[in-house]
Amino acid sequence: MEHQTFRYKTLDELMEDMERLNIDLPVSKNLDVLGKSIDIGEHTVANRLTIHPMEGADGTSSGKPDELTFRRYERFARGGAGLLWLEASAVVNEGRANPRQLYICQENRDEFKKLLDNIRSAGEEEFGRRPYTVVQLTHSGRYSRPKDKPAPIIAAKNPYLDKFLADGYRIISDDELKRLEDKFVEGAVLAKELGFDAIDVKSCHRYIISELLSAFTRDGEYGGSFENRTRFLLNIVDKVRDRLGDGIEISLRLNVYDAIAYPYGFGVSEDSLEVPDLKEPIELVKMLSDRGVRLINLTTGNPYYNPHVNRPYDIGPYLPREHPLRGVARMLGIIRDIQSAVPEMAVISTGFSWLRHLAPYIAAGGIEDNWFKLAGFGRQAFAYPDFARDILEKGEMEPRKCCISCSKCTEIMRDGGRTGCVIKDAKVYMPIYREGRAGKPPADSKEIADHL
């Protein structure tokens, strides 16, 4: 068992451990590349630092951005990242992952507009520019919980995940999927009218599109063959293009390795769930590129089932057998393979928060060595919303401001609270965390996971 908590003070210490563990990661001590702009179609992203989509579960019951949503995005916009990827926003009410998930629809239009306007004016005020904005369109599928209890809608049965499935689930029919494609298109049309630079057709983390990509065992038009499993996603891309032309950039957050055994996981070798097989993910990214998709945000794993594959951590629901640095290296290695197979794509990478203040050196190394073109930060942005400003203006991140990958931002959400950093933004989020935890057993475990 290699698991250990973070311990590197310096880049040299990290590099020594890379050598000890025989781990290959790109490193650059010169961070200049992170401040270089990049063009996505007609727009320019001011630097290579991205804030990943991170659900706040802090909207109103009807899915409008609320007080804490505005606060989070204002802090992000003032933090200096060139690209701000807004969180999962449902395209239908029944596909919301929690009763406060954002819902992008005509009734909520004014508040979404206000959110975008606030982000832009905060960016203008701080830096004289707007961050590039992407909004993530979603249907939560098996993780749908629009009211106070789960109401799963699945694409295919799955012996690994169904163990955790609530009673009363249903399998979505082909006809419903056809209608749902049009709901994604409506979300995209609204996103364009609001002025977002891009939409994300969310295809990750086992929400509905991610599940369809791995629906090897599903019958009908949307299951079985690669053509059928990718149909829903590609139909949406085609329909949005037909409707909006080049009016909005079409992008996606894509799971390229599920770490769930074949035939139940996408991007997984038939022989072992521990071995990625990127043939299909690469083919899909090429097909998307042929359809004019220029920006893609890559991720792996499932935050409910194998969260350490999704976000390497120090404290979490179980202790993984592997060292978190191996998790970071696996994710970035997969991303490198996809970027090199589709070099024209602007690939955003994931996997930096666990690296804390040493992340910028890996991010810069990765861009210099063509592993990816932009570096995305998730949990780190909750803890340290101005990480990008420090990297770009001071040339470093402050260790004391960094995310400690304690998983409390996930716990708070699972407990039904609003999401943020319980440790570094304690005034706001510690009381919410305590309230949600009251009477519950500790969520972190000393158990070693039996998968991966």
Ligand SMILES: Cc1cc2nc3c(=O)[nH]c(=O)nc-3n(C[C@H](O)[C@H](O)[C@H](O)COP(=O)(O)O)c2cc1C
């Ligand atoms: C509380 C929380 C909410 C998240 N919400 C989303 C989301 O809405 N959409 C998404 O694609 N990923 C979401 N993620 C995943 C992150 O974007 C990111 O992939 C993950 O945290 C790993 O990156 P990191 O190591 O920088 O944190 C969420 C993660 C957390 C912890």
